[in-house]
Amino acid sequence: xxxxxxxxxxxxxxxxxxNNKATINPAFAKTSRKCPPFCIQPMQVAPGVTTVGELELxxxxxxxxxxxxxxxxxxxxxxxxxxxxxxPHTQIASxxxxxxxxxxxxxxxxxxxxxxxxxNGMWCxxxxxxxxxxxxxxxxxEKIMYYRDGMQGWSTLGLTTVEGSL
Numbered sequence: 001x002x003x004x005x006x007x008x009x010x011x012x013x014x015x016x017x018x019n020n021k022a023t024i025n026p027a028f029a030k031t032s033r034k035c036p037p038f039c040i041q042p043m044q045v046a047p048g049v050t051t052v053g054e055l056e057l058x059x060x061x062x063x064x065x066x067x068x069x070x071x072x073x074x075x076x077x078x079x080x081x082x083x084x085x086x087x088p089h090t091q092i093a094s095x096x097x098x099x100x101x102x103x104x105x106x107x108x109x110x111x112x113x114x115x116x117x118x119x120n121g122m123w124c125x126x127x128x129x130x131x132x133x134x135x136x137x138x139x140x141x142e143k144i145m146y147y148r149d150g151m152q153g154w155s156t157l158g159l160t161t162v163e164g165s166l
Contacts, residue, residue, distance in 0.1 A: 100112045
């Protein structure tokens with residue numbers, strides 16, 4: 001199984017690492033984190049928002065889907081999912097124009113793109129925070145997907161990552 005996506009103008013093949021001696025990225029090896037802020041996130045972040053797993057994410061990417069790395073730059077530069085666009089959760093509500101919305105007195109999201117957001121994993125609240133901010137601004141929930149397992153799940157499965165950029 002593999003999917004090829006464009007990342008920064010270059011083709012990148014996403015596949016599972018077949019090295020039986022591979023280990024998880026140390027940034028995602030912890031099983032315990034202080035809560036708050038690193039609290040376990042619900043499966044459904046908000047009504048109408050679809051939670052997806054790796055296969056659904058790969059399918060979305062293979063069809064040219066708009067995937068958003070919703071983490072802060074400090075996390076993003078450590079590695080990201082190929083094909084993802086970096087829009088931090090702290091900025092997403094003010095950047096809805098990049099997702100097909102038009103700014104007026106209020107955001108008009110009638111032509112919003114279908115998007116998929118992720119952060120670090122089931123203990124990370126960055127993409128849930130970003131999703132709730134989008135919903136408050138009027139983004140349609142049925143146009144949002146949430147990859148709850150995030151970079152920890154992606155790394156655990158040995159899927160391809162690329163270096164994030166500033």
